[in-house]
Amino acid sequence: MRYAIAVYESEAGMEARKDPEYVAAYAAYLKALAEAGVLLGGAGLVSASTATTLRMKDGQRLVQDGPYADTKEELGGFLLIDVPDLDRALEWAARCPSAATGVIEVRATLPPVA
Amino acid sequence: MHPAEAAARECYGRLLSMLAVRTGDLAGAEDALAEAFVAAVESWPRDGTPHNPEGWLWTAARRRLIDAGRRSKTSQENGPLLELAESVDAEMECTTFPDQRLRLLFVCAHPTIDENVRTPLMLQVVLGLDAARIATCLRVAPKTMGQRLWRAKTKIREARIPFDVDAADLPERVFAVLEAIYAAYGSGWEDVTGDTPAARGLTEEAIWLARLIVGLLPDDPEAKGLLATMLYSKSREPSRRTLGGAYVPLSVQDTARWDRACLAEAEATLSNAARLGRIGPFQLEAAIQSAHVHARLTGRDDPQAIAVLYDGLVQLAPTLGAQVAHAVARSRVDGAEQGLTLLEAIEPAESRRTYQPYWSARAHLLEQLSRPSDACSAYERAIGLSEDPEVRRFLADRKRALAPAR
Numbered sequence: 001m002r003y004a005i006a007v008y009e010s011e012a013g014m015e016a017r018k019d020p021e022y023v024a025a026y027a028a029y030l031k032a033l034a035e036a037g038v039l040l041g042g043a044g045l046v047s048a049s050t051a052t053t054l055r056m057k058d059g060q061r062l063v064q065d066g067p068y069a070d071t072k073e074e075l076g077g078f079l080l081i082d083v084p085d086l087d088r089a090l091e092w093a094a095r096c097p098s099a100a101t102g103v104i105e106v107r108a109t110l111p112p113v114a
Numbered sequence: 115m116h117p118a119e120a121a122a123r124e125c126y127g128r129l130l131s132m133l134a135v136r137t138g139d140l141a142g143a144e145d146a147l148a149e150a151f152v153a154a155v156e157s158w159p160r161d162g163t164p165h166n167p168e169g170w171l172w173t174a175a176r177r178r179l180i181d182a183g184r185r186s187k188t189s190q191e192n193g194p195l196l197e198l199a200e201s202v203d204a205e206m207e208c209t210t211f212p213d214q215r216l217r218l219l220f221v222c223a224h225p226t227i228d229e230n231v232r233t234p235l236m237l238q239v240v241l242g243l244d245a246a247r248i249a250t251c252l253r254v255a256p257k258t259m260g261q262r263l264w265r266a267k268t269k270i271r272e273a274r275i276p277f278d279v280d281a282a283d284l285p286e287r288v289f290a291v292l293e294a295i296y297a298a299y300g301s302g303w304e305d306v307t308g309d310t311p312a313a314r315g316l317t318e319e320a321i322w323l324a325r326l327i328v329g330l331l332p333d334d335p336e337a338k339g340l341l342a343t344m345l346y347s348k349s350r351e352p353s354r355r356t357l358g359g360a361y362v363p364l365s366v367q368d369t370a371r372w373d374r375a376c377l378a379e380a381e382a383t384l385s386n387a388a389r390l391g392r393i394g395p396f397q398l399e400a401a402i403q404s405a406h407v408h409a410r411l412t413g414r415d416d417p418q419a420i421a422v423l424y425d426g427l428v429q430l431a432p433t434l435g436a437q438v439a440h441a442v443a444r445s446r447v448d449g450a451e452q453g454l455t456l457l458e459a460i461e462p463a464e465s466r467r468t469y470q471p472y473w474s475a476r477a478h479l480l481e482q483l484s485r486p487s488d489a490c491s492a493y494e495r496a497i498g499l500s501e502d503p504e505v506r507r508f509l510a511d512r513k514r515a516l517a518p519a520r
Contacts, residue, residue, distance in 0.1 A: 025497060025506050032498025036468050086255055087230075094253055100503045 002040065002082050003089040005096065006105040009076030013101040014047065025097040033081065033092065042079035073102055080109070123322070125168050126242035131214035133175060135277045140221070140239060141267040142182060143175075150174035215240055216330040217277040223290035224275050231262045232294040238263060240326070241319055251316045288331065292340045292396060295323045299344055320344060328383075338387035339396030345380035346403035349373040361504040369410050377407065395431035398423055402439075417446035434460065438471045442478070450482040470499035474509060486516050 016022040026044075033039040048067040055062050067074065076098065083089050086106070093104040126147070133143035150171045164170040221227075222235040234252065237243045249259035269275070279287050298320040324341040331337050353371035354362055362368075384400045402423045409415040424440040437460045445453020457476055466472045477492035493513035500506045 021507070021510055024510065025503075028494045028498035028506075030498070032468070032495055035495065086258055090253055090255065094501045095499060097503070097506070099501070 001085060001089075002080060002109040003086070004107050004109055005042075005079040005081060005089070005093055006075060006107070007077045007079075007096060007098045008071075008073035008103040008105065009098055010073050010102045013076065013098050014074070016101065022097060029095060029097055032095070033079070038081045038083050038092065040080040040082055042077065044077035045075060048074035076102065123241050125171065127215050127218065127240040127326075128213060129168065129172055129175060130239055130242075131218040132172070133179060134221075134239070135214045135217050137179065137183075138274055138277065139271045141264070141271065142179060144239070144267075146175045146179035146182060147171070149178045213330065214277075215326065217279075219291045219327065219330075220279050220287055221270060221275055221277050223287060223294050224270075225290070226273065226275065227266055227269070228262070231266045232290070233297040234259060234263060235266050236291075236294055236323065237298060237316070237319060240323065243319065248316075288334060288336065291327065292336055295320055295327065296340060296343075296396075298323065299347070317344070317348065321348065333390065335387040335390035335392050336394040336396045338383050338390075339394060339398075339400050342380045342384040342387065342400035343396055343403060345376055345383060346400060346407065349376035349380060350407075355504070359504055361502070361508040363508075364406060364410070367410070372407075380404070393426070395427055395436075398427045398430065399436075402427070402443075417443070421447045434465055434469055435471060438469070438475050442475050445479055445482070450479045454479045454483065468499060470496055473499060477509075477512070481512075481516055489513075489516055 030039070051065075051067040053064050053066065053068050081089065081092060083092065086108070089106050093099065093106050096104050098104065129150075130140075130143055130147050133146060134140045137143060153174050154167075154171060158164070158167075218239055219236060222239065223232045227235065234245070234248045234254075237248050238245065245260045245263055246256045249256040252259070254262075298316045321341070321344050324337070324344055327334075327337045328341050349372050350364065350367060352373060353367040353369070356362060380400070381404065384397065384404060387397050387400070402420060405416060405420045405423065409420075421440075421443045424436070424443040427436050428440045438457065441453045441456035441460070444456055454476070457472065457479065460466055460472070473492050473496035477489050477496055480486075480489035480492055490513055493509055493516070497506050497509045497513070500509065
């Protein structure tokens with residue numbers, strides 16, 4: 001079963017990206033995921049302030065600066081993992097270094113479109 | 115715990131067990147009791163607290179259970195309900211209720227009930243904890259937890275799981291109950307590096323349940339062993355973190371911060387268990403803790419004695435946690451090489467891969483064997499598998515001290 005792990009970083013979490021220990025903890029976390037054979041992919045994102053949003057309205061392209069949702073926590077990255085069930089997915093989510101400062105959202109993914 | 119909360123907890127499990135034991139329907143009993151509590155909250159402030167609050171709740175819950183049974187019109191369920199209506203009036207004459215909570219615990223740990231729901235079921239039906247709180251502490255989605263509990267209760271009713279245990283099955287069933295209570299204690303059993311705040315959330319409840327079962331089974335040495343194990347652990351709680359929150363391993367804890375009253379109770383409980391003359395895994399676990407505590411308090415370490423206790427533990431209960439701790443204990447007697455050999459022999463190899471204590475123990479042994487680069491990558495794995503930021507920091511410090519160049 002595939003789960004997406006969305007990492008919402010607090011301000012403190014975004015600030016911690018400059019801390020070598022935090023970066024090392026992330027490296028260790030990603031390595032543990034990979035060694036366990038559950039990691040399918042993912043990426044960290046640069047600051048939400050650099051985001052660009054786009055939508056089509058009445059055939060017109062609307063392009064705006066900034067993230068879609070302007071929340072206190074921002075989407076800092078995501079992972080795609082393959083584990084047997086939600087319990088296991090939550091176990092990995094709890095190990096994410098950002099769990100201590102931000103919020104981790106775990107969601108099942110839709111089956112692949114044929 | 116607040117006295118009112120303690121009284122409610124005491125009363126809840128006693129009443130629920132009496133209702134459920136008679137009908138075999140745990141979920142129905144819970145609903146009836148919940149309604150009785152709601153009625154109490156409404157009427158007691160208005161009419162005054164009854165002379166016998168537990169008796170009042172019992173009568174109210176029983177009436178609701180019988181009404182619900184009549185409404186559901188399933189005639190097969192009316193048998194036990196009628197019996198309930200008749201049997202209890204005699205009991206109401208007495209001021210003390212027979213304690214049926216042991217039978218409730220046995221149902222929760224019945225072999226046909228999934229292992230992953232036994233602990234939550236006990237916490238809910240004996241203590242009255244709500245599903246959301248249990249889910250958070252055991253790190254399971256609240257919705258999943260709700261479904262698991264509901265399914266288990268449906269199964270108890272529909273499969274008519276008996277609330278009685280045959281004498282021949284008793285030791286095995288008691289062990290299952292004790293195991294489930296210990297699981298509520300959180301990662302104390304397995305996590306050699308410390309406890310997490312989430313797990314600490316249920317330690318008090320686990321000790322409460324252990325005290326309950328010690329009271330219900332006064333001649334069972336393993337129930338006492340379980341209680342002693344948890345009390346040893348609890349007595350060291352104040353010293354596990356510095357005031358700043360940093361993690362402190364047992365070997366360097368400030369023993370002046372240990373809770374001496376709790377420790378004394380642990381020691382007394384363990385010697386009471388030993389006096390019964392039947393050894394078991396929980397008593398061994400408690401004895402190991404006792405040996406560690408004495409080593410710290412007297413300054414006289416006895417690694418040989420600790421290793422022998424672990425030899426016994428892995429014979430009787432070879433859990434992953436016990437095997438890892440055994441390898442470390444053996445390394446202190448037979449050398450790090452032998453410890454590593456034991457660690458690498460743990461089966462199934464698959465389960466070691468994501469087990470944090472395995473990796474921190476491995477790192478520790480590789481460090482002693484002067485294999486810094488292997489130790490370094492083992493520390494990294496342990497860091498990647500840790501949930502607690504303070505434990506991560508502790509391991510990162512160890513790793514840094516090992517290889518300043520990296």
